[in-house]
Amino acid sequence: MEQAAIANANARTASRSTLAQLVLFSLSLGILPISSYFFSLKYVWNGNSTWAAITAVAAANVVLVAYIFASLRDDVKPIDSKTPIKDPETRKER
Numbered sequence: 845m846e847q848a849a850i851a852n853a854n855a856r857t858a859s860r861s862t863l864a865q866l867v868l869f870s871l872s873l874g875i876l877p878i879s880s881y882f883f884s885l886k887y888v889w890n891g892n893s894t895w896a897a898i899t900a901v902a903a904a905n906v907v908l909v910a911y912i913f914a915s916l917r918d919d920v921k922p923i924d925s926k927t928p929i930k931d932p933e934t935r936k937e938r
Contacts, residue, residue: 862918869911877904 877900885896 865911865914865918869907869914872910873904873907876907877901 880903881896881900884899885891885893888899889895
C-alpha cells in the first residue's frame, strides 16, 4: 500500500513538472518569434521584413529544439541510487 502511495505522489509530481514545462515552452513559442520579428525589423535589419521573418522562424526553431532536448533529458533521468531495489515477493515466499 505504501508503494502505491509513493508511486501516486511521484506521478503527480512528474505530471506537474511536465505541465509546467509545456506551458513554459508554449508561451515561449508564442512570444519569442513575434518579439524577435519586431525587434530585428526595427533594430537589426532596418525595416527589411524578409530578414526579420527569417529571424522569427529561426527563433521558433530554437524553441522547438530546446523543447525536444528538454523532453529527452527528462526521459532519461538516472535511477536514484539511494533507494534499494526490492525483489518482488513470490507466492512461494508468502
